Amino acid sequence: MSLEKTQALLSLMARLRDPETGCAWDRKQDFNSLIPYTIEEAYEVADAIERNDFQDLRSELGDLLLQVVFHSRIAEERGLFDFEQVAAAIGEKLIRRHPHVFAGVTFASDEQRQQAWEEAKSQERRQKEAEQKTESVLAGVAKSLPALVECEKIQNRAASHGFDWPDTEPVFDKVREELHEVHEAWQSGDQAHIQEEVGDLLLVVVNLSRHLKVNPEIALREATKKFTRRFNYIEKQVEASGRTLRDCELAELDGLWGEAKRVQSKGLNR
Structure with missing residues (x-):
């Protein structure tokens, strides 16, 4: 997108948010009210990709971009940040996470490159945690993610700090163990306990997916x-x-x- 078209889009959003001449619906939106729309647009992008409908993908990417512009405009109005700062931050992050492209670093393998990527992310999290005075290594995983995605991210985070099975076979054993506990809970008739055990089963299945390198x-x-x-x-x-x-x-x-x-x-x- 050219700078001219980018500025035109930003100006359109500013007009829509204008307190006097803007759109009543757009004016009353805030970060929280936009959450379901932002999530929905991201899923519609994924749907267009899975259907190989690239005309629709172009449209859906525009809808998703609108959400970025919308949130950025609200932040600018509140004196928090603006769209240029959003763009600058992601540009800096891409450069920081790709030293093999921008800083002349050479990796011997894809595994070494991936390890460096994860370490860069880990350093960013540690800095963010220090700024926010958070202590848990699990801090920062968005709670609004789909449950499977959140579970996988939480488990990846824990595994990166050594809390993980050393190989895959024990995870199969754990799945069988949790399935047995679901059956026992079902026999008890205690619905709250059944729900708890089903949750445990789903969690360990996500862990198995991670060990099998499958996105759950x-x-x-x-x-x-x-x-x-x-x-x-x-x-x-x-x-x-x-x-x-x-x-x-x-x-x-x-x-x-x-x-x-x-x-x-x-x-x-x-």
Whole structure:
């Protein structure tokens, strides 16, 4: 984006926020009220990428950029910072985290480069924690993240300070242990205890994903898409028979589920 277009966008937002001539809705927004919109726009960017819809991606990136401009304008009005400072900060961070590009540093491997990246992030966190007088190494992970993402980040942070299994096999054992505890809680009938144990199971599954180098958020999203495709197949087959899902026995639906797996795994169209 040229400086002219950037300034035009910033001027548009300033006009929308003008106390006298701006938009009533835009004027009444603040950091907190914009949180759901900012999160939604980020997910819509991800959705456009996953659909390979690059025209839509261009539009969604614009919507996400608007959120950055919106927050920056509110901050400027409060004397906190402005858009230029936001842009400058990320530019400085990119330079700081890429010494192999901007400072002539040479890394022997991708692993060494990644280690340097993580160390740079760790130094930034330590500086931020010192400024904010926080002590926990887990401080700074956003609480508004999706639960799986937050859990993974928390566990990565703990692991970077030595709190982790040395290899993967014990994590499988822990998953089995937590699953057994969920079953025991279910047998007790104590709903609060069941919820607690299910939470423990999910947490250790996220830990297993991390050890297997799988992003749990992406893995679950893909699994949900797969479930949806297979369920849609069942719906079409039942509809073709002139019935509804509730007209069918579970055994029949389960059979159609297996058929959907076979058909879709072969890439066939039915």
